[in-house]
């Protein structure tokens with residue numbers, strides 16, 4: 698069962714989720730525990746990251762006890778490539794916080810042995826005690842992370858082929874479709890479903906139909922976001938445009 702939370706605008710959604718994250722960090726660090734966050738890239742979480750940076754700067758929220766795992770990375774792009782997700786995360790979040798570099802985990806798009814990199818990534822999540830809170834966006838194909846259709850509920854972190862719809866949608870960031878990689882490394886559906894809490898964010902009318910399918914279609918590999926219906930603690934944070942088809 699997916700819960701929905703309607704927000705008047707992106708900023709209000711960002712404030713609500715950032716507050717939830719800050720509260721979680723505070724509660725856990727009081728009892729000496731780290732907080733494990735699963736993070737997404739793309740345009741949707743940008744207001745959330747701006748708000749987390751504001752809470753760090755203006756409200757003294759510390760990220761020293763936070764461990765992060767990003768959902769995915771383009772194959773073939775290294776940390777200095779401006780479109781790599783490592784670069785995106787450094788620019789839009791990490792370099793503005795006090796999170797220790799050793800606590801940051803992102804699949805390695807340049808790994809010589811991608812299967813080993815993916816297995817090590819899964820092991821690192823287990824070693825950290827599992828993900829406490831996972832942030833997700835949703836692609837128009839129904840992907841979460843880069844789990845394109847078809848993606849099974851038991852899929853794990855692995856190398857995937859990007860859907861042409863996704864390559865076209867993401868070409869706005871690259872300026873040219875030919876520059877968009879064809880492959881990626883992504884956390885699997887099962888990996889995502891093991892997070893204790895999941896907050897999916899979707900804004901704008903372009904997401905309305907896929908949000909409806911994710912919430913209302915029977916769970917199946919052909920719309921991977923439908924697997925979220927099987928999670929006991931998943932909330933969709935929507936603006937009115939993204940909730941339009943519900």
Ligand code: F6R
Pocket residue numbers: 736737738739740741742768769833834835836837840841842843
């Ligand atoms: C990003 C990711 C993707 C995006 C999705 C939506 O790390 O895993 O699933 O969340 O493609 O992208 P935006 O937010 O740009 O619409």
